[in-house]
Amino acid sequence: MDIIWFLVPAALMLGLGFLGVFIWAAKSGQFEDLETPAVRMLFDEKTSEEKENVK
Template sequence: MTALAWLVPAALILGGLGLGAFLWALRSGQFEDMDGAAYRALEDEPPDDDDAPRR
């Protein structure tokens, strides 16, 4: 029974943190361009030298 005293509040806190992170991402515009990444993956042109990762 004492395990429930720790698990229920821990689950509520973690759920609240997850909800808060989702709402923060929603407000900061993370989900604005859902199709852009799919189209960029299909482009035939190579990326610019400025966008290429450095080795």
């Protein structure tokens, strides 16, 4: 049972880590616009060859 003395702080640290990630995400504004990124990822980036073809 002594393992609990290690597990509990480890669990807390892990939780704290995720909380830190959440705080960072919220502060950098990732929860503000939930719609546009979903659309933005659908655009294909053109390779440089294709770009030249267009020209």
